[in-house]
Amino acid sequence: MNSSYIWIFAPLVLSGILLLLRRWITIVAIIATTASVLLAVLAAWLPSQEQISLWRWVFPFSETFLVLGRRLVLSSTDRPAIIIIYLTAALWFGAVPLLRPSRLFVPLSMAIIALFTAAIAVEPFLFAALLIELAVLLSIPILAPPGRAPGRGILRYLTFQTLGMPFILIAGFLLAGLEISPGEPIYIAVAIASLAIGFALLLAVFPFHTWIPMLAEESHPYPAAFIFLLLPTGILLLGLNFLDTFTWLYENPNSELLLQVVGTVMVVTAGIWAATEKNIARMMGFAVLLDIGFSLLAISLLIRSENETYRILFFTGLVPRGLSLGVLALALSSLIGKIRSFDLDDVRGLAKIYPVNSIAIVVAIFCFAGLPLLAGFPIKLGVIEGVSGQSLAIAIWVILGAFGLLIGGIRASLAMVSDEEETLESLPVSRFLVIFLVIGVVLLFLIGLLPNLLMRIITGFPGAFTLLG
Amino acid sequence: MMETLSLPAAILVFITGTIILVSWDWRISIGSLVVQYVGVFFLVALSWPMELATVKLIAGWMASAGLALAMRNTSAGISASDRLLISDILFRVIAAILTGLFAITGGSKIIELFPEISREQGYGAIVLIVLGLIHLGLTLKSSRVVIGLLTVLSGFGILYAAVESSILIAGLLAVITMSLSIVGAYLLNATTLEDTG
Numbered sequence: 207m208n209s210s211y212i213w214i215f216a217p218l219v220l221s222g223i224l225l226l227l228r229r230w231i232t233i234v235a236i237i238a239t240t241a242s243v244l245l246a247v248l249a250a251w252l253p254s255q256e257q258i259s260l261w262r263w264v265f266p267f268s269e270t271f272l273v274l275g276r277r278l279v280l281s282s283t284d285r286p287a288i289i290i291i292y293l294t295a296a297l298w299f300g301a302v303p304l305l306r307p308s309r310l311f312v313p314l315s316m317a318i319i320a321l322f323t324a325a326i327a328v329e330p331f332l333f334a335a336l337l338i339e340l341a342v343l344l345s346i347p348i349l350a351p352p353g354r355a356p357g358r359g360i361l362r363y364l365t366f367q368t369l370g371m372p373f374i375l376i377a378g379f380l381l382a383g384l385e386i387s388p389g390e391p392i393y394i395a396v397a398i399a400s401l402a403i404g405f406a407l408l409l410a411v412f413p414f415h416t417w418i419p420m421l422a423e424e425s426h427p428y429p430a431a432f433i434f435l436l437l438p439t440g441i442l443l444l445g446l447n448f449l450d451t452f453t454w455l456y457e458n459p460n461s462e463l464l465l466q467v468v469g470t471v472m473v474v475t476a477g478i479w480a481a482t483e484k485n486i487a488r489m490m491g492f493a494v495l496l497d498i499g500f501s502l503l504a505i506s507l508l509i510r511s512e513n514e515t516y517r518i519l520f521f522t523g524l525v526p527r528g529l530s531l532g533v534l535a536l537a538l539s540s541l542i543g544k545i546r547s548f549d550l551d552d553v554r555g556l557a558k559i560y561p562v563n564s565i566a567i568v569v570a571i572f573c574f575a576g577l578p579l580l581a582g583f584p585i586k587l588g589v590i591e592g593v594s595g596q597s598l599a600i601a602i603w604v605i606l607g608a609f610g611l612l613i614g615g616i617r618a619s620l621a622m623v624s625d626e627e628e629t630l631e632s633l634p635v636s637r638f639l640v641i642f643l644v645i646g647v648v649l650l651f652l653i654g655l656l657p658n659l660l661m662r663i664i665t666g667f668p669g670a671f672t673l674l675g
Numbered sequence: 676m677m678e679t680l681s682l683p684a685a686i687l688v689f690i691t692g693t694i695i696l697v698s699w700d701w702r703i704s705i706g707s708l709v710v711q712y713v714g715v716f717f718l719v720a721l722s723w724p725m726e727l728a729t730v731k732l733i734a735g736w737m738a739s740a741g742l743a744l745a746m747r748n749t750s751a752g753i754s755a756s757d758r759l760l761i762s763d764i765l766f767r768v769i770a771a772i773l774t775g776l777f778a779i780t781g782g783s784k785i786i787e788l789f790p791e792i793s794r795e796q797g798y799g800a801i802v803l804i805v806l807g808l809i810h811l812g813l814t815l816k817s818s819r820v821v822i823g824l825l826t827v828l829s830g831f832g833i834l835y836a837a838v839e840s841s842i843l844i845a846g847l848l849a850v851i852t853m854s855l856s857i858v859g860a861y862l863l864n865a866t867t868l869e870d871t872g
Contacts, residue, residue: 352868372831
């Protein structure tokens with residue numbers, strides 16, 4: 207028995223089986239949800255030791271899997287990440303029968319999840335960039351489903367993600383050389399430039415950000431939100447691994463400055479665009495960009511102060527992001543076929559006919575913006591407080607950026623409650639879906655009101671924060 | 676043997692890269708891509724054992740074949756909109772010549788950064804990366820985007836082969852090359868496919 211068999215190869219095999227069964231989308235969703243829950247439970251329950259006893263049988267158990275001269279290691283410290291990944295997958299797959307995205311969504315997402323787990327496990331960690339690229343390639347059919355002409359957003363997504371990977375690998379090689387012997391300034395400059403360009407391409411940093419709102423508009427919101435959640439998280443973790451491995455980079459004051467500037471630019475630009483945006487799906491894209499900016503700021507604070515709080519803040523911030531994205535995607539997806547488009551002009555009067563969906567959309571956007579009482583608020587407040595300790599000007603810009611998204615949310619809510627020129631047809635919404643949305647909105651408020659509870663759960667994971675520890 | 680062939684290989688990738696940039700007929704583009712992978716193979720073989728370098732060649736050829744099949748399925752012929760204007764061709768040729776000149780000057784800089792790579796490998800890598808990027812900047816067609824990406828990845832492959840000879844890397848890069856071609860084929864045919872399972 208090997209941990210890689212359980213959390214990498216088994217889901218990969220399962221994704222192949224699900225691909226064959228894709229005609230029966232409900233069955234596929236049920237199998238995938240059950241399997242994901244089972245894998246999360248196994249990660250929580252399976253003891254991390256050399257032998258595992260099951261009733262009368264004793265199985266040898268290893269955390270290391272050798273593949274072509276390299277290692278896949280899923281140790282006990284990786285278990286919290288595995289639990290979070292598979293629970294997120296289970297939640298996402300659970301609502302598939304209600305929304306009916308592309309039939310390829312569940313099977314390919316299962317494979318993507320397995321590849322992301324492999325990216326956490328692979329040693330040396332640099333190879334994770336290749337596995338993430340494979341996950342990106344697998345995500346194309348779910349973002350541009352069969353029967354629809356692929357848009358420009360998907361081509362940009364493919365281009366930027368594919369171009370980012372070589373930069374990361376080259377940067378990794380150069381930085382490894384610098385660890386052994388500090389080189390000439392030109393060598394250092396090229397290494398940092400490669401790293402910066404690579405992560406800028408992968409994390410949709412301005413000016414490489416355009417694919418996120420374009421994809422949000424072109425694709426089904428549900429698979430798009432799934433990729434928006436998984437991809438930046440995986441890449442941010444890869445970035446943390448870089449800082450953890452190359453102490454030279456970690457101790458360089460320019461790293462913190464660069465992250466701070468990039469994070470601020472992302473928050474401000476996303477805020478400005480969100481404030482003037484006329485399409486709610488695109489607004490979701492800008493909300494994701496704003497959140498990535500906040501994550502970068504949290505990492506910059508972590509580097510500067512080496513304070514445990516910011517590390518916890520970074521990881522805790524992933525929960526409201528996932529929850530808000532889930533609620534927003536669920537609410538938007540359930541409206542497909544009921545409204546013409548997600549343009550503000552087409553959602554006039556929506557709140558009167560679909561009140562729960564409308565509330566869920568607005569609450570999720572406000573949560574991204576960090577409105578008080580919502581789950582995003584404690585995280586955003588913590589980051590802004592940390593940034594203000596270093597530069598008041600940057601803190602003001604960051605607040606303005608968040609305010610921009612807030613304006614976008616207000617404009618969306620005003621459009622939804624305004625009187626419509628032509629009455630929208632009232633079509634039934636699944637009761638289960640309404641329950642899902644209500645639970646999601648309640649959770650967003652609950653986490654906002656009791657943030658310590660979430661932080662306690664997150665910090666309670668043993669070895670959850672080995673990165674930069 | 677390989678050292679003797681390295682300069683012709685670098686020139687070959689420059690010529691094929693330029694043809695891909697200026698051609699509007701997919702048959703010529705894919706044909707050039709196939710030949711380009713031969714040049715890439717010789718340049719990679721300077722750093723990797725022959726059998727490992729062959730993986731790159733086979734993966735490249737398979738990717739080209741996949742794309743060719745998809746293009747054959749979708750295109751009944753070359754439409755008027757596919758054809759490039761003389762001014763457009765001229766612009767692309769000038770861009771390719773400038774790329775070649777840049778590679779000659781930039782190639783020596785690359786060698787300073789990566790002492791493991793030879794001058795010819797530096798030329799070949801820079802030529803492919805820059806020509807691929809120019810190609811990506813000048814197109815909105817999914818097939819052309821994939822060909823551009825394959826060209827960039829080939830250039831990167833030459834560069835990275837000199838510093839990393841892991842079998843896993845060779846395997847993963849080959850898988851990415853072929854997957855990219857499958858994605859390209861999928862995007863070309865996505866409109867005609869049905870989401871029925």
